[in-house]
Amino acid sequence: MISVLIIIFAGSGVCSVVQNPPDLIKNQDEIAEIKCAHTVKSYERILWYKHSQETGFTLMGYLSNAYAKPEEEFQNKIKLIGDGSKDGTLTINNVSVSDSAVYYCAAYYTVL
16 A cells, blocks of 8 residues: 655735645545635636645645636536635545645635
8 A cells, every 4th residue: 555645835824714634644545634724815817736746836736706617627626516706625636645745725816
């Protein structure tokens, strides 16, 4: 059995963004869930990023209010649920060694 290490950045700061759990270890082919919440009333998006040594930062997708938009390369790998104006969950299906990375969520607002 191969274990996969997924490290989650438990961010906080000016905009009060929090991720849980703070770290996560899963076995190959298991499901990983990472939750993100923020308290900024004017922000309606939660963006998810993967950071690995091989690829650097990669946008995985985002929640805009209740609309989920995974990036094309992650469409069959992840599920995004929640409300970008307050909280959301990133689910990574069938984790593998290539999923070993640091994951970040960010709260964001859209300027039109």
